Amino acid sequence: xxxxxxxxQTIGIIGGGQLGRMMAVAAKEAGYKVAVLEPTxxxxxxxxxxxxxxxxxxxxxxxxELAEVSDVITYEFENIDYAGLxxxxxxxxxxxxxxxxxxxxxxxxxxxxxxxxxxxxxxxxVADTYGELVASIHQIGFPCIVKTVRGGYDGKGxxxxxxxxxxxxxxxxxxxxxxxxxxxxxxxxxxxxxVQRNGQGETCCLPVxxxxxxxxxxxxTIVPAxxxxxxxxxxxxxxxxxxxxxxLIGTLAVEMFVLEDGGIIINECxxxxxxxxxxxxxxxxxxxxxxxxxxxxxxxxxxPRLWAPSIMVNVLGQHVVPLTNSISKxxxxxxxxxxxxEAKVNRKMGHITIMTDDLTExxxxxxxxxxxxx
Ligand code: AMP
Numbered sequence: 001x002x003x004x005x006x007x008x009q010t011i012g013i014i015g016g017g018q019l020g021r022m023m024a025v026a027a028k029e030a031g032y033k034v035a036v037l038e039p040t041x042x043x044x045x046x047x048x049x050x051x052x053x054x055x056x057x058x059x060x061x062x063x064x065e066l067a068e069v070s071d072v073i074t075y076e077f078e079n080i081d082y083a084g085l086x087x088x089x090x091x092x093x094x095x096x097x098x099x100x101x102x103x104x105x106x107x108x109x110x111x112x113x114x115x116x117x118x119x120x121x122x123x124x125x126v127a128d129t130y131g132e133l134v135a136s137i138h139q140i141g142f143p144c145i146v147k148t149v150r151g152g153y154d155g156k157g158x159x160x161x162x163x164x165x166x167x168x169x170x171x172x173x174x175x176x177x178x179x180x181x182x183x184x185x186x187x188x189x190x191x192x193x194x195v196q197r198n199g200q201g202e203t204c205c206l207p208v209x210x211x212x213x214x215x216x217x218x219x220x221t222i223v224p225a226x227x228x229x230x231x232x233x234x235x236x237x238x239x240x241x242x243x244x245x246x247x248l249i250g251t252l253a254v255e256m257f258v259l260e261d262g263g264i265i266i267n268e269c270x271x272x273x274x275x276x277x278x279x280x281x282x283x284x285x286x287x288x289x290x291x292x293x294x295x296x297x298x299x300x301x302x303x304p305r306l307w308a309p310s311i312m313v314n315v316l317g318q319h320v321v322p323l324t325n326s327i328s329k330x331x332x333x334x335x336x337x338x339x340x341x342e343a344k345v346n347r348k349m350g351h352i353t354i355m356t357d358d359l360t361e362x363x364x365x366x367x368x369x370x371x372x373x374x
Pocket of ligand 1: 122145152182183184185186187190213216255267268
């Protein structure tokens with residue numbers, strides 16, 4: 001049953017990373033208290049939370065403590081322990097439930113749900129062992145991508161196979177989990193739709209973002225995506241269909257490929273605010289984080305509007321120094337750093353958003369500043 005959670009009450013967040021931090025900042029703006037469960041002491045979310053529970057995500061005692069101090073519980077990433085979350089649904093108010101996490105933690109159940117919702121995915125086969133992959137790969141053909149069913153992110157746990165000779169490259173993926181092999185989609189663009197829904201069934205999509213990856217890591221999101229109105233409509237309709245099918249409460253980021261003919265193929269979903277939606281903090285009348293808090297607290301949703309075309313660029317470990325040197329040069333950049341202690345190469349340390357009508361100039365600024373990945 002949907003409950004209204006009021007300012008002054010406490011929102012518990014599982015996970016202390018940057019998504020939790022930005023959720024917490026949005027929650028605190030409205031006067032909520034925030035509790036976070038996270039194994040490290042000095043986490044991005046822990047730095048802004050009122051209550052820190054420092055323990056592993058599946059620690060039973062810690063989950064009980066989180067339940068005790070929180071009026072509502074949400075999470076900032078999907079690879080949390082399903083059994084722990086399920087148990088939490090019995091002792092605390094977790095409006096998002098545990099099913100969405102179960103489904104999206106596993107590429108097989110995720111793809112099945114997308115297909116059941118009536119949306120297109122790339123052709124795929126499931127293989128429990130390397131031998132099964134070798135036996136069934138002819139159903140997909142080459143090129144194809146083999147992905148671990150669980151736990152992959154930013155291109156980890158994936159292998160592109162161009163021909164039969166490449167097959168052995170995929171063997172070690174099976175040490176991690178069951179795998180799927182999916183047909184390589186020759187897309188023209190990657191886009192994402194962040195769809196948000198509350199317990200009353202109100203559904204809103206943020207403006208479609210166009211995502212450019214470098215080394216499998218999201219490099220930049222351009223909004224509005226440079227797609228036709230027809231593709232935009234298809235993308236939003238697909239995201240809303242998946243959200244309805246999953247009876248979403250909260251946030252679902254739906255990543256898609258755009259085809260030459262303007263059609264779309266759904267790649268994957270994440271049941272949380274997403275890196276490609278960070279632009280909404282400045283560029284929309286409602287950020288993905290504020291909308292998420294509204295959704296889990298039972299508030300009505302606000303229809304998102306884009307104030308201005310924008311570009312969001314991720315700041316990785318190797319970009320922190322050049323970014324710091326750019327602060328005085330670019331007053332129009334909105335700078336977000338997540339408070340992570342160690343700036344490791346390719347670690348997401350922050351992002352910038354530039355609202356501009358002149359995308360070429362903004363891209364040039366970013367390139368000149370040295371926060372550009374190649
Ligand atoms: P994923 O972890 O599934 O989001 O994949 C990471 C990236 O690999 C995507 O953003 C795409 O650039 C690429 N990719 C994944 N699956 C496919 C596919 N079936 N066809 C072409 N490119 C893909």
